[in-house]
Amino acid sequence: MELVLDDIETETKQVMENLKAVLIAAGMTFENVVKTTIFIADMNDFAKINSVYGTYFNEETAPARETVQVACLPKNVNIEISMIAIQ
Numbered sequence: 001m002e003l004v005l006d007d008i009e010t011e012t013k014q015v016m017e018n019l020k021a022v023l024i025a026a027g028m029t030f031e032n033v034v035k036t037t038i039f040i041a042d043m044n045d046f047a048k049i050n051s052v053y054g055t056y057f058n059e060e061t062a063p064a065r066e067t068v069q070v071a072c073l074p075k076n077v078n079i080e081i082s083m084i085a086i087q
Contacts, residue, residue: 008045008078012052015081020056023085030056032085033063039080043069049079 004014023029040049046067057063063083073080 003075003077005077008048009052011078012049015079016053016056019081019083023083026085028085028087031058031061032087033057033083034086035064035084036066037082038065038067039070039073039082040067041070041073041078043067045078053081 004010020030023032038049038053040046049067054062
């Protein structure tokens, strides 16, 4: 229940692990994800975020994705990810 703000890679990994837990609780995996939206505070972090994000998906079945830089995220985090998954 604590924010992980050490660096963007660690923060991204924590967000993805949180989403993984939600998917598992719903009886799904990242293979069920059809679309994601990534909200980031700094577009210069995109490459670092992408390198972590990409490890959670199979390149052939990766979901549609959009990435948006925003002015401010809740609790001053640097990344937030929204996912849509279907069974």
